[in-house]
Amino acid sequence: MKRRTILAGAVAAFALTGAAYAQDKTKVGFIYVGPVGDGGWTYEHDQARLAVEEEFGDKVETIYQESVPEGSDAERVITQMALSGADLIFTTSFGYMDPTIAVAAKFPNVKFEHATGFKRADNVSTYSARFYEGRAVQGHIAGKMTKTNKVGYIGSFPIPEVIRGINSAYIHAKKVNPDVEFSVVWAYTWFDPAKEADAATALIEQGADVILQHTDSTAPQAAAQKAGNVITFGQASDMAEYAPMPRVSSIIDNWAPYYIDRVQAVMDGTWESTDTWDGIGPGMVGIGEISDAVPADVKAEALALKDSIADGSYHPFTGPLKKQDGSDWLAEGETAQDFGDDGLAGMNFYVEGIKGDIPN
Numbered sequence: 001m002k003r004r005t006i007l008a009g010a011v012a013a014f015a016l017t018g019a020a021y022a023q024d025k026t027k028v029g030f031i032y033v034g035p036v037g038d039g040g041w042t043y044e045h046d047q048a049r050l051a052v053e054e055e056f057g058d059k060v061e062t063i064y065q066e067s068v069p070e071g072s073d074a075e076r077v078i079t080q081m082a083l084s085g086a087d088l089i090f091t092t093s094f095g096y097m098d099p100t101i102a103v104a105a106k107f108p109n110v111k112f113e114h115a116t117g118f119k120r121a122d123n124v125s126t127y128s129a130r131f132y133e134g135r136a137v138q139g140h141i142a143g144k145m146t147k148t149n150k151v152g153y154i155g156s157f158p159i160p161e162v163i164r165g166i167n168s169a170y171i172h173a174k175k176v177n178p179d180v181e182f183s184v185v186w187a188y189t190w191f192d193p194a195k196e197a198d199a200a201t202a203l204i205e206q207g208a209d210v211i212l213q214h215t216d217s218t219a220p221q222a223a224a225q226k227a228g229n230v231i232t233f234g235q236a237s238d239m240a241e242y243a244p245m246p247r248v249s250s251i252i253d254n255w256a257p258y259y260i261d262r263v264q265a266v267m268d269g270t271w272e273s274t275d276t277w278d279g280i281g282p283g284m285v286g287i288g289e290i291s292d293a294v295p296a297d298v299k300a301e302a303l304a305l306k307d308s309i310a311d312g313s314y315h316p317f318t319g320p321l322k323k324q325d326g327s328d329w330l331a332e333g334e335t336a337q338d339f340g341d342d343g344l345a346g347m348n349f350y351v352e353g354i355k356g357d358i359p360n
Contacts, residue, residue: 026267028052029086030064031078033093033216034191040216041190041236041253042066045092045115048255055260059267070095075102082107088266090259091115093190094159100124111271113262116161118345120273127258130279131161132168132344133309134251135212136316137287137302138233141249142210143173143180144298145231152203153184154196154213154220158359160347162214167351168316169212172305174353182354183208193219204230211246221247231293238288249302250288257283277341281310317344322352 030049034042049062063086068077074096081089082103088111091100097117104112104124112121116128142151151173155162166184173180183206185199196215200223203211211232213220218239224230224246232242234250258276265271278284287306290299308314315337319330329351330336336344350358 025059025061026056026088026263027061027063027084027086028263028266029081029084029089030062031068031074031081031089031091031093031096032064032066033068033070033095035066036064038191038216039218039237039239040234042092042216044237044253045090045255048259051256052259052263056263056267060263068096071099075099078103079106082110086110088113088263088271094157094161111266120275122273125262125272125274125276127276128161129253129284130277131214131251131253131285132164132316133279134285134287135165135168136172136309137306138212138249138251139169139172140176140302140305141233141290141294141298142169142212142231143175143177144301145248145294146173146177146180146210148207148209149177149179149181150207151180151182151210151212152200152206152208153182154199154203154211154215155184155186156190156215157188158186160345163350163358164344164347165214166354167347170354171316171321171351176301184354184356186359187215189215191216193217196220197223200224201227218242234288240288243289244291244293247291248293249290252286252288254284254286277345279309280306281312324350324352324354326352 032042036042036046053062065077068074070093078099090113092115094116097114097119100112100114101119101121104121108123112124114126117126120126153166170182183203185203187195187199189195196217197219200211200220204227209230211220211224213235221232221239221242224232225242230246231248232246234247236253238250238252239247290302315335317336319334320332321330323329
């Protein structure tokens with residue numbers, strides 16, 4: 001009898017120790033719109049999740065759900081993650097904004113971080129990267145390297161984040177090549193390799209010898225490689241397996257420092273609802289290695305442009321610039337930043353020279 005009592009006491013003590021150990025861990029969840037192996041957007045978010053694990057070791061537990069559709073399914077998945085005991089949840093796609101806000105209202109003690117959205121709450125922060133800065137560098141290279149003067153652009157959804165990138169790339173391609181034309185195809189998906197490949201192929205068949213993308217898979221790279229004599233740029237991730245051609249450079253999203261910082265804030269009890277929008281300077285947007293397929297002088301110009309954006313001496317949206325309808329947007333020397341971020345955040349127009357309409 002005494003032996004059983006000792007054994008029961010040992011089990012109870014072990015259980016209490018295990019419970020305390022579990023409570024010491026900060027549980028961090030991630031909701032992904034694509035698979036972790038997409039080679040682009042979701043891949044980079046998951047690399048940042050792994051960086052969190054490496055940084056904090058056994059002080060943190062991370063969980064994730066991949067390929068979660070935007071909409072009602074997202075709200076269900078986010079709710080389940082909150083119910084599982086997550087202390088902090090990163091929802092990593094624009095279409096998760098309203099579901100995140102809805103779930104956060106039901107779980108006031110859970111912290112939420114939503115990528116690329118604009119709605120916040122006491123327990124919801126927003127964060128994004130200034131991708132348009134990287135698009136300026138890509139546009140410069142595209143304008144210099146196109147031989148057909150036709151650049152194809154695969155857009156995901158007609159939201160400000162994507163429109164800003166199209167405008168920035170076009171402005172900087174046009175600066176170095178007045179004859180350049182942009183054709184935009186809307187895929188209406190973040191990740192669908194078949195649709196992305198079809199879009200790239202259609203643009204190439206229309207004469208585009210440069211393809212830019214704001215979609216998440218490497219399918220456009222593969223389509224360009226198959227076509228030959230077409231250059232591309234990695235999106236969200238380096239996509240270096242397609243270097244030196246067709247992929248001649250890339251935009252790389254570096255989420256790891258931000259994720260580590262926000263997890264640390266939860267651990268320290270200092271987390272507050274904030275809005276973060278960083279670019280090349282702080283390192284949230286990286287420019288992947290410019291391959292030797294790019295002439296040395298063009299590479300030097302592109303790197304100089306990158307450096308001027310990084311140090312703040314140049315802004316990608318610097319006037320004089322007009323809107324597509326010919327109305328004035330920015331006067332000589334004015335920058336979009338002169339008027340704060342609200343105008344950029346809500347951009348819903350093409351700049352002058354881009355043909356076609358933005359879908360509703």
